[in-house]
Amino acid sequence: xxxxxxxxxxxxxxxxxxxxxxxxxxxxxxxxxxxxxxxxxxxxxxxxxxxxxxxxxxxxxxxxxxxxxxxxxxxxxxxxxxxxxxxxxxxxxxxxxxxxxxxxxxxxxxxxxxxxxxxxxxxxxxxxxxxxxxxxxxxxxxxxxxxxxxxxxxxxxxxxxxxxxxxxxxxxxxxxxxxxxxxxxxxxxxxxxxxxxxxxxxxxxxxxxxxxxxxxxxxxxxxxxxxxxxxxxxxxxxxxxxxxxxxxxxxxxxxxxxxxxxxxxxxxxxxxxxxxxxxxxxxxxxxxxxxxxxxxxxxxxx
Numbered sequence: 001x002x003x004x005x006x007x008x009x010x011x012x013x014x015x016x017x018x019x020x021x022x023x024x025x026x027x028x029x030x031x032x033x034x035x036x037x038x039x040x041x042x043x044x045x046x047x048x049x050x051x052x053x054x055x056x057x058x059x060x061x062x063x064x065x066x067x068x069x070x071x072x073x074x075x076x077x078x079x080x081x082x083x084x085x086x087x088x089x090x091x092x093x094x095x096x097x098x099x100x101x102x103x104x105x106x107x108x109x110x111x112x113x114x115x116x117x118x119x120x121x122x123x124x125x126x127x128x129x130x131x132x133x134x135x136x137x138x139x140x141x142x143x144x145x146x147x148x149x150x151x152x153x154x155x156x157x158x159x160x161x162x163x164x165x166x167x168x169x170x171x172x173x174x175x176x177x178x179x180x181x182x183x184x185x186x187x188x189x190x191x192x193x194x195x196x197x198x199x200x201x202x203x204x205x206x207x208x209x210x211x212x213x214x215x216x217x218x219x220x221x222x223x224x225x226x227x228x229x230x231x232x233x234x235x236x237x238x239x240x241x242x243x244x245x246x247x248x249x250x251x252x253x254x255x256x257x258x259x260x261x262x263x264x265x266x267x268x269x270x271x272x273x274x275x276x277x278x279x280x281x282x283x284x285x286x287x288x289x290x291x292x293x294x295x296x297x298x299x300x301x302x
Contacts, residue, residue, distance in 0.1 A: 005079055006077045006078060006079060007078060007079075007080045007084075008076070009078075009086055009092055010074070010075045010076075010180070011073075011092065011178055012071050012072065012073050012074070012178065012179040013074060013177075014175075014176065014177045014178070014179065015175075016175045017172045017173045017175075028167075028173075032167050033072070035166070036162055036166075037072065038162070039158070039159040039160075039162035040060065040159065040163050042155055042156075042158075042159045043089065043155075044060055044089070045058060045060070046159070047089055047107075047150045048078065048085045050150055051082070052079075052083055056079065057079075058076060058078045058079075059077040060075075061074070061076075062075075063075060088107060088144075088147060088150055089106060089107050090105070090108030090185075090186065092180060092185065104141050104142070105147065107151050108160075110133065110143055110147055110151050111196055112188075112192065114133075115195050116194045116195055116197060116199070118136055118201075118202060119134065119135055121207045122134070123207075123209040124145055124148065124208060124210050124211075125211045126145070126212060127211055127212075129144060129145050129146075130142050130143065130145055131145045151202070154198070154200075157198045157199070158198045160196045161197055161198035164176050165194070165198070168189075174189070207272055207274050208273050208275060209271070209272040210270065210271045211269075211270055211288075212269055212271060213267070213268045213269075213291070214233065214266070214269070215294070216231040216232060216233055216234070216264070216265055216267055217231065217263065217264060218230070218231050218232075218263070223253055226243050226244060226249075227243075231269075231285070231287065239283070239285050241287050242284075242285070242287070244286055244287060244289075248289075248290040265290055265292065265293055265294065266292040267287050267288075267289065267290050267291060268288050268291060269286060269288060270285070271283050271284070271285055
């Protein structure tokens, strides 16, 4: 691929500390630095594969470190047509955690917001390309779906453990930062290090929720309750569903004679699955809203 098809981003990783024979004197344990650089490569390369596919490549180079605190200059080349991995990670723009109920735009920001807490539920809305993260203490935040995908990678979380948590847990290192064009975009102090400690999983049980819109046939109706309904999905599968559109139930009751299981409906529905470890549970379907009834005008319910 021609060189013009790549964007190149340079940024500096800094480890700071006041102890003698440490970052203040431009020194750092070789194993800590080696693991950190290797892990940074793992984070960027794994994130690129998740976001842009297995065929995508990204080049990570390390330049000579500069004086000051212990500083390493990193250069990342990636295809301009791809999703920008550094933006999603939060390395090329400010990734500070934000208040509850607001949105957050990067993996680093999400980790700082989580502060080591586990997630109780994840709700993905494919229509808006967003994911709602809900912790076990009912704190919640919305982020781009791509951020959730990368955050879910154990390889990426292990990488941040080596890049940030373990150096800050070592003697003599008190902070980690990333600078770009002489502007600090990430700062993590020693007292924040636990946010980046890797966990086996983000949650023991995860409920994945997708909000979808599709043309379906309603094959089984319960005039008296939300349960007992069935619909036929576009792929031909007939599935049990909960009908949450109460106004549609009322309209069905008023138009029993004109309703046919062969009729086509445009519905907005949720598909949720419980993930335990690596096991995916049976999907659960709930019709949230019946948008349109595709039938002759004299038979339309919606």
